[in-house]
Amino acid sequence: MFKKIADSTLERLSKYIRALEFFIKNNKTSISSEDLADQGAITSAQVRKDLSFFGTFGKRGIGYNTSELHKTISNVLGLDKNWNLAIVGAGNIGKSLINFNEFRSRGFIIRGVFDSDPKKIGLDVNGFTIHKMDDFTQRIKHLNIHIGIIAVTPEHAQNVADLMISSGITAILNFAPKNIKVPEGIIVRNTNITVNLEKITFHLNQNS
Amino acid sequence: MFKKIADSTLERLSKYIRALEFFIKNNKTSISSEDLADQGAITSAQVRKDLSFFGTFGKRGIGYNTSELHKTISNVLGLDKNWNLAIVGAGNIGKSLINFNEFRSRGFIIRGVFDSDPKKIGLDVNGFTIHKMDDFTQRIKHLNIHIGIIAVTPEHAQNVADLMISSGITAILNFAPKNIKVPEGIIVRNTNITVNLEKITFHLNQNS
Numbered sequence: 001m002f003k004k005i006a007d008s009t010l011e012r013l014s015k016y017i018r019a020l021e022f023f024i025k026n027n028k029t030s031i032s033s034e035d036l037a038d039q040g041a042i043t044s045a046q047v048r049k050d051l052s053f054f055g056t057f058g059k060r061g062i063g064y065n066t067s068e069l070h071k072t073i074s075n076v077l078g079l080d081k082n083w084n085l086a087i088v089g090a091g092n093i094g095k096s097l098i099n100f101n102e103f104r105s106r107g108f109i110i111r112g113v114f115d116s117d118p119k120k121i122g123l124d125v126n127g128f129t130i131h132k133m134d135d136f137t138q139r140i141k142h143l144n145i146h147i148g149i150i151a152v153t154p155e156h157a158q159n160v161a162d163l164m165i166s167s168g169i170t171a172i173l174n175f176a177p178k179n180i181k182v183p184e185g186i187i188v189r190n191t192n193i194t195v196n197l198e199k200i201t202f203h204l205n206q207n208s
Numbered sequence: 209m210f211k212k213i214a215d216s217t218l219e220r221l222s223k224y225i226r227a228l229e230f231f232i233k234n235n236k237t238s239i240s241s242e243d244l245a246d247q248g249a250i251t252s253a254q255v256r257k258d259l260s261f262f263g264t265f266g267k268r269g270i271g272y273n274t275s276e277l278h279k280t281i282s283n284v285l286g287l288d289k290n291w292n293l294a295i296v297g298a299g300n301i302g303k304s305l306i307n308f309n310e311f312r313s314r315g316f317i318i319r320g321v322f323d324s325d326p327k328k329i330g331l332d333v334n335g336f337t338i339h340k341m342d343d344f345t346q347r348i349k350h351l352n353i354h355i356g357i358i359a360v361t362p363e364h365a366q367n368v369a370d371l372m373i374s375s376g377i378t379a380i381l382n383f384a385p386k387n388i389k390v391p392e393g394i395i396v397r398n399t400n401i402t403v404n405l406e407k408i409t410f411h412l413n414q415n416s
Contacts, residue, residue: 079409
């Protein structure tokens with residue numbers, strides 16, 4: 001359908017979803033492209049362009065119906081389905097992901113948590129038992145995992161990615177501060193908390 | 209100096225820093241633009257373009273000196289300095305940031321943690337006492353905070369941002385899934401774990 005969509009567009013769609021949820025919560029049934037633009041530091045022309053690409057057009061003088069638009073964007077982003085996650089690494093990041101309530105409310109369901117540290121295996125984190133890595137491939141087969149989450153130290157990130165892929169996982173979200181290499185056809189996104197701080201310090205540094 | 213640098217360029221610089229750390233750890237004193245490109249799923253032409261913009265040129269047949277290049281990029285990103293952080297919100301995200309060891313190793317020093325929940329105030333998290341929000345402005349004044357981190361629920365994000373700015377903070381990293389509005393001159397970056405998952409589900413959804 002829309003294969004060639006830039007990450008920057010997808011990020012805006014995520015912003016629209018959140019803005020729409022806010023408007024719906026506040027009982028607004030229709031909004032203008034300006035209302036949406038205002039929420040995301042985007043121009044209203046950009047909003048109209050983005051939405052028309054998905055076949056959604058505001059009505060002159062009325063704007064967009066909030067719940068219809070929410071439904072359309074949810075559908076485009078696949079947020080009208082549940083997605084099963086497996087987390088490898090039960091350290092700081094892994095644990096905070098396990099405890100992150102927003103996941104479940106958005107249809108991201110943690111189905112398995114794994115770690116290689118013998119001291120952690122068998123422990124319970126927020127209702128999840130930490131399993132050993134040796135069981136990864138076999139457990140994954142029964143869990144219908146859509147997305148593997150890497151939350152290990154940088155030196156182990158690539159090995160974990162390789163194991164996920166050989167176990168049949170086709171999409172990976174990597175939290176390790178190390179770029180991982182994957183074969184063509186595997187979806188991967190890297191996310192790094194410190195990188196966002198570095199964008200800020202660059203600008204602070206310029207100003208000082 | 210380099211005011212007009214896109215976030216995408218800054219993200220690549222962060223990638224180079226991490227790749228260089230990996231090479232330095234493995235005792236490589238010089239690397240090619242291909243080596244760097246290989247680490248970040250970038251073309252070597254892009255690497256050379258990025259680095260030449262900062263006045264750094266590889267030597268033909270030798271490449272780039274890893275520690276010199278690390279020093280140059282650290283300097284550009286402001287990573288050769290320490291930066292003081294104040295975290296507002298001691299929930300899941302706030303706590304995991306407090307426990308996130310990579311911060312300190314990169315010069316990001318948590319100087320204060322704040323929450324509005326009376327049950328949390330006075331508690332110790334990894335050596336940090338959680339302070340009440342009423343004391344925010346006064347405490348901040350003595351702490352020389354460079355960056356405020358918002359780790360509260362979406363409905364409180366804007367209020368916290370306003371308080372940070374009125375307390376003299378000029379740079380904000382926002383973890384709340386809500387876009388915040390700031391006056392001109394204030395640096396803000398939004399970071400959202402779920403947005404990265406939504407980029408993945410978009411593609412999974414297209415493939416299914």
